[in-house]
Amino acid sequence: MNPGARRRIIAGVLTLDDIVIEPPAEGQIxxxxxxxxxxxPFELEIGCGKGRFLLCRARSRPDVRLLGIEWASKFYRYAADRIRRWGVTNVRIMRTDAAVFVRRHLPAGCLSALHVYHPDPWPKKRHHKRRLIQAPFVEAALRxxxxGGRWLLQTDHAEYFERMRELLDAQAGLREVPxxxxxxxxxxxxxxxxxEVKYAQEGRTIYRVAYARLP
Ligand SMILES: C[S@@+](CC[C@H](N)C(=O)[O-])C[C@H]1O[C@@H](n2cnc3c(N)ncnc32)[C@H](O)[C@@H]1O
Known part of the structure; x- marks a missing residue:
């Protein structure tokens, strides 16, 4: 954040400079x-796309602080500008690989919620290793x-959903919640x-699950 940012946030006016958080340097927590x-309470959305959920959550829950991470620069730029135009002050966005960010840069116990909606399914078996929800990510996100922090996950991909559930149900540190x-x-x-909006219009089934981290 640049030196003048905090003053402008207090005044309730955010520039793109304030909204965009630069990816941390190697080794930085x-x-x-x-x-x-x-x-x-700090919440993270991974793969926020154009930011529809991020913004709606920020508006309906002004008490929470949200970071959206998006890898694709087209969507990241669109979402960042949308945050500015909506004038919400409790959302930030970062362009980086969220798996690396969670593993290497987040402090322990900082997340009160993790939102993952329609992560890329990588349907071909030989590409499954590119999926976000895999054991090393789950362990890092749990840390x-x-x-009591929540994880909310949603996908339209039945097979990926099954794999997620197998992995997360087996985690001793998580219990399923509504x-x-x-x-x-x-x-x-x-x-x-x-x-979700697009897929619901196409009549696809949407699979959802939520977990809470045990004390
Ligand atoms: C299928 S889209 C879903 C977007 C949004 N969550 C929604 O439901 O509309 C998946 C998004 O995750 C982003 N993404 C995939 N892997 C990522 C990663 N490792 N870090 C950050 N973003 C990622 C993609 O660029 C893409 O915008």
Missing amino acids: VDPQAWFASPG ATAP FDDPTFGPGEDWAGTNF
């Missing part, structure tokens, strides 16, 4: 609370999640993600 004008928990959200104000 980030302090997510330092990106915001005031502290709050970064605070006790996805639609009104005390946490998404609840009635759930606007869906960009891909």
Whole structure:
């Protein structure tokens, strides 16, 4: 964050410079609370695409602090500009590989929620190793999640969903909780993600599951 950023955030006006967080340097552990004008529960969305969920969540839950990570520069730029135009002050965005970021740069216990909606399914067997939800990522994300922190996952890909569930159900540090928990959200104000809206229109089945980290 540049030196004038905090003053502008307090005044409620964010520039792209404030909204965009540069990927950390090799070996750096980030302090997510330092990106915001005031502290709050920190949530991460991986693969935020054009930012529909990120923005709706930020607007409906002004008490939370959100970071969206997006690898594709076209979507990342679109989402960053959308955050600026919406004028929400509790969202930041970063362009990086989220798997590396979670593994190497997040402090332990910093996450109160992890959102992963329609991660790339890599349907061919020889490409499965490129999937986000794999054992090393799960272990790193678990370390970064605070006790009681939630994971919300959603996909339209039945086989990937099955693999996710096998992996996550076997994790001693996680227990399944209702996805639609009104005390946490998404609840009635759930606007869906960009891909969810598109796939729902095509009549595809959407698979969802949520977990909480055990103390
Ligand atoms: C299928 S799209 C879903 C986008 C959004 N979550 C939605 O539901 O509309 C998957 C997104 O994840 C992004 N992505 C895939 N792997 C990533 C990674 N390792 N780090 C950050 N973003 C990633 C892709 O660029 C893409 O925009």
